[in-house]
Amino acid sequence: MASSNDNGSKPLIWGGIVLTIVMALSPLGLIAFIVLVVAGGAQACQPGGSAPSTSELSAEQSQNAATILGVSKSAFTDPSVQQKAQIVALIAALQESGLRNLNHGDRDSLGLFQMRPSMGWGTAEQIMNPAYAAGMFFRHLNAVSGWQGMEPGKAAQAVEVSAFPDAYAKWIPKATAVINDVAPTIQPIAIPAEVGWTGGSQDAGGGTGGGVQCPVSGDARALAGELVKAIDAGKLYGSTPDHLKEIRWVAEGKTVANCQIDTRILQIAVAAVRAFDKVGVSDINRRCTGQVEGAGTDSLHYKDGGGHAIDFFSINGQTLTGANPPSLELIRALDKAAPAEAMGLGQRQCRMAAHTQITFTHFVDFNDTCNHVHVDVGRSNL
Known part of the structure; x- marks a missing residue:
């Protein structure tokens, strides 16, 4: 019986490398093709730092998948949470861009996730950085x-x-x-600082998903004191x-005419400060500053x-419109940490115009200008 090698190919073992000489006929005569295969394995070693190849993915897609997976490992340490995040991110990128870092899309959409x-979502340059996008x-x-x-699929759609x-x-699949x-x-893979990552939930059962981790006090001076520390820290x-x-006057125990702050508003501010690295607040008590604007x-x-x-x-240096991603992130964080059974939430028409879908438990929304996120308490119609 002829051996399996009696077919025109002859293997030679040399220094741990198998050289297979394949003999073939061509119009120019007999040509020998030399194929190098690493002994002891079917795949060649990947160069350090490069993305392993996967079946049915191009080199670009494989590299982008590797970036998403690498960033997920920096974001989440619990294995089950990490894997769930990986699946959600990959199906989003596969659907939105085919796992390609596109420099075009619907309107101004860009990158892996068409942000x-x-x-x-960031500048065009930032979004085109796969690590930032992930x-x-x-x-x-x-x-x-x-x-x-x-x-x-529902988690991907929520984002x-x-x-x-x-x-x-x-x-x-x-x-x-x-x-x-x-x-x-x-x-x-390290998460770029400009992402403003504040830490991932390690609760495989549902957890908090980030945001407020500690109970929010009901003591106005304690709340204001925490906020003053945040102010002093920038x-x-x-x-x-x-x-x-x-806020400083409340922390100091001073009573200044027409400058009081509802304790629930202080709780909302604390919830925001705990959930994000930087929080910008414009208006609280307009009687105190003599402002009569908006709803007067x-x-x-x-x-x-x-x-x-x-x-x-x-929020984290990103302007809020009431409908853009950082606005939705703030709304979700405050909804989870709600100090009141029902709160007013502005910018309803802004979200409707942007076709933004968001569900919440503790808010009743209404129309307001699209250059901030308004939250209030004590509405008689709530």
């Missing part, structure tokens, strides 16, 4: 309450807010195959006119002594 600079995706995923317990919410689930194929070999900042002085004297910034509302204009 829009105009909607607060970090931003995980940051916004982490702000979705209970995402760990959601179906992956992407797509016009085709059912389009993600079909990618789960492919995402799972990619994770099984390459995730064990991927090293963690974590909480204001605008003109200055409403942060109202009917505004809860002014009504009943004022100080029953707070306006946020920026």
Whole structure:
């Protein structure tokens, strides 16, 4: 019986490398093709730092998948939470861009996840950095309450807010195959600082998804004291006119006419400061600063002594519109840490115009200008 090698190919062992000489006929005569195979394995070793190849993925797709997986390992340490985040991110990227770092898309959409600079996802240059894009995706995923317990497609939709919410689930088998194929070999990739990552939930059962980890006090001076520390650290900042002085007076125990702040508003401010690295607040008690604008004297910034509302204009350096991703992240964080059974939430028409889908438990929303996020307490119609 002829051996398996009596077929025109002859293996030679040399220094741990198998040289297979393949003999073939061509119009020019007999040609020998030399094929090098690493002895002891079917795949050649990958160069250090490069992405392992996966079946059915191009080199670009493999590298982008490796980046997403690497960033996930920096974001989440619990293995089950990490894997769930990986699946959600991969199916989102497969659907939105085919795992390609696109420099075009619908309107101003860019990158792996088709993020829009105009909607607060970052600059075009940042979004085109796959590590930044992955970090931003995980940051916004982490702000979705209970995402760990959601179906992956629904979790992806909660971040992407797509016009085709059912389009993600079909990618789960492919995402799972990619994770099984390459995730064990991927090293963690640092999350770029400009993402503003504040830490991932390690609760595989649903957890908090980031945000407030400690109970919020009901003591006004204690709350104001915590906020003053944030102000002094540059974590909480204001605008003109200055409403942060109202917080300082509460912390100092001073009673200043027309400058009081509802304790529940202080709780809301503390919840925001605990959930984000930097928080920008514009208006609190408009009686204190003499402002009569917006809803005028009917505004809860002014009504009943004022100080029953707070306006946020920026989160982690990103301007708020009431409908863009950082606005939604703030709304979700405050909804989870709600100090009141029902609160007023502005910018309803802004979210409707942007076709933004968000659900919440403790808010009743209404129309307001699209340059901030307004939250108030004490509405008679709540």
